[in-house]
Amino acid sequence: MAFWVMVAGLVAFSGFRHDTGTDFPLYETLLEQLDPTQAWWPQMVASPQDPGFTLLSLICLSISSDVQLVMIVSAVLTVTPMCLALRYSSKTLWFSMLLYVLLAGYLFPMNLVRQGIAVALNFYAWRYLDSHRERFLLINAVASLFHLSALVAAALQYVLRNIRPGRMFYTTVAVIAAAGIAILALPVDSLLAGNDSRYLEYLETARKNALDIGVGTIATIVFRLGTLVYTGSARSNTGEHRRFQVFATATLPFLCVGVFVSAVARMELYFASALLILLPRVAVSRQPRMLHITGIVMAASVYFVATLLSFYDLLPYQIWVPSPTDPWFAGW
Structure with missing residues (x-):
């Protein structure tokens, strides 16, 4: 229970930020160019953002035209996989989660939203480097839909494992x-x-x-x-x-x-x-x-x-x- 309370707190602090961070106005402007009432595929192809994030944005904008929902969902997709990965691998979870904040791993996705999601999914996939490697590949394939650099990182990690x-x-x-x-x-x-x-x-x-x-x-x-x-x-x-x-x-x-x-x-x-x-x-x-x-x-x-x-x-x-x-x- 305490674990999920900490996760919820981290998600809320990140997701409920408004007009905070160097990239927030940029994402606001880009999201205003999307129209969920029009065909989605042409917008995903034409968008300067990665297709996974564009799809996520269109889904959120079809629920509410407020850009804040995109930020809240992005915070969930960033914080939750990171914390679950720490709970799986760390023997002192409280210490690891404290360092997650202090070493700025929690801060950077507030600007680099798309890459933050990709990094979190990639980190979660580390548990499958030794077994169920198809899951490692699948999770990183999903991560690459938010930031293509995840494929490069996954390939290097597989070589270095x-x-x-x-x-x-x-x-x-x-x-x-x-x-x-x-x-x-x-x-x-x-x-x-x-x-x-x-x-x-x-x-x-x-x-x-x-x-x-x-x-x-x-x-x-x-x-x-x-x-x-x-x-x-x-x-x-x-x-x-x-x-x-x-x-x-x-x-x-x-x-x-x-x-x-x-x-x-x-x-x-x-x-x-x-x-x-x-x-x-x-x-x-x-x-x-x-x-x-x-x-x-x-x-x-x-x-x-x-x-x-x-x-x-x-x-x-x-x-x-x-x-x-x-x-x-x-x-x-």
């Missing part, structure tokens, strides 16, 4: 990350732009904006390296621990390349969920236990505050309060 986190693996990760940085750091703007000064100016501006965003990504890399050293120093021979360590380490190449291309950094979201299980397991296995738990919570709290103040534009938080004049009640 039995890799041992040894020296060769860490060296490979470092080489891939360094190669990505080296390629993207090259001064290729003039080559891409040719002799057109307009394109050259555009590329230079884009690179500058990417580097501005990359400062936060670099901070995330530093924090991630610290957590990986902590979890990697734990002496555990279980295959599950090794898999989660490999998945968590796989975030680094995406983050390193993401310093220059922010969209690539978002791929790490599919792998970072491993820390929600790894960190609590390592903390409760060490002595003094309370000291380790307190240290992780304090570090995660600093990360949470820094993320909240720097990204997502979630402050000030505004809550949606329905009234009889809202489109929500139309047709009821």
